[in-house]
Amino acid sequence: MDEHQVVWNEKVAAKIIQNLEKRRMAGSYAASVAKAKEEVLEMIPQGATVFRCGSMTVGGMGLWEAIAAIPEVNVIDPYLPKLSPEEGLDLRRRGLTADVMIASTNAITLDGRLVNLDGMGNRVAAMIFGPRKVVLVAGANKITPDLPTALKRVREVAAHMRAKSLGMETPCAESGRCADCRAPQRICRVTAILHRPPMLTDITVVLVAQALGF
DSSP states (O other): OOHHHHHHHHHHHHHHHHHHHHTTOEEEEESSHHHHHHHHHHTSOTTOEEEEOOOHHHHHTTHHHHHHTSTTOEEEOTTOTTOOHHHHHHHHHHHTTOSEEEEEOSEEETTSOEEEEESSSHHHHHHHSSOSEEEEEEEGGGEESSHHHHHHHIIIIIHHHHHHHTTOOOHHHHHSSOOOOOOTTOOOOEEEEESSOOTTOEEEEEEESSOOOO
C-alpha cells in the first residue's frame, strides 16, 4: 500500500476511534487483516459462546475457523450445512443469549455512527440487545462522511451486493440498483442506526485498513 495512503488511513481511523469513544463505544485500528483477526480473537474469553452472524467481511478473514479452534469456545452457527429452516431460526434466537457476537457493519460515519440494514432482523437485534459483547469489523470501504452518505451506501452498495451473493430474486440483485421493490425476497426490511451503544451492550469496532466485504 502506498505510504501516503497508509498515513491517510491512520488519520481517518484515529478520528473515527476518537468519535466512537465520545459515543461510549470502543474502537481500534488494524493495518492488516491478520492484525484485525488477532485483535478479535483476543476479545473472546475462554469458555465463551460466540454468535455467528452473516458477514462477508468476517467470513473472508477466516475468523470462524480460528474461533471454532479455540478450546472450550462454543460457536452458535446458523450457517451450518444441512440445517433445516427451523433449526437455523432456533440458532438465530439462541444467538441473542451469546456472550459474544461477531459481525460487520454496513457503514460507519466519520463521527462514529453505525448504520446497518437487515432482512430477517436477527443481526441488528443482536447488536442492540442480548450478547454481552458485540465486535464489529469494518473495512475502509465501509467509512462514509456522514449519515446521509451512510444510508445511501447501505441502500445503493451493500444491499444489492448482499442480495446477489445470497441468490435472492430481487430487482437490485439483477440490475445492481435499488428499486425500492416489493419483492418477496427483499432484504431491505430493517435499518438500524446506532448513535450510542444501547444501555446494556458493550460494542467494539475494529477498523481495517483495506476494503472488506460489501
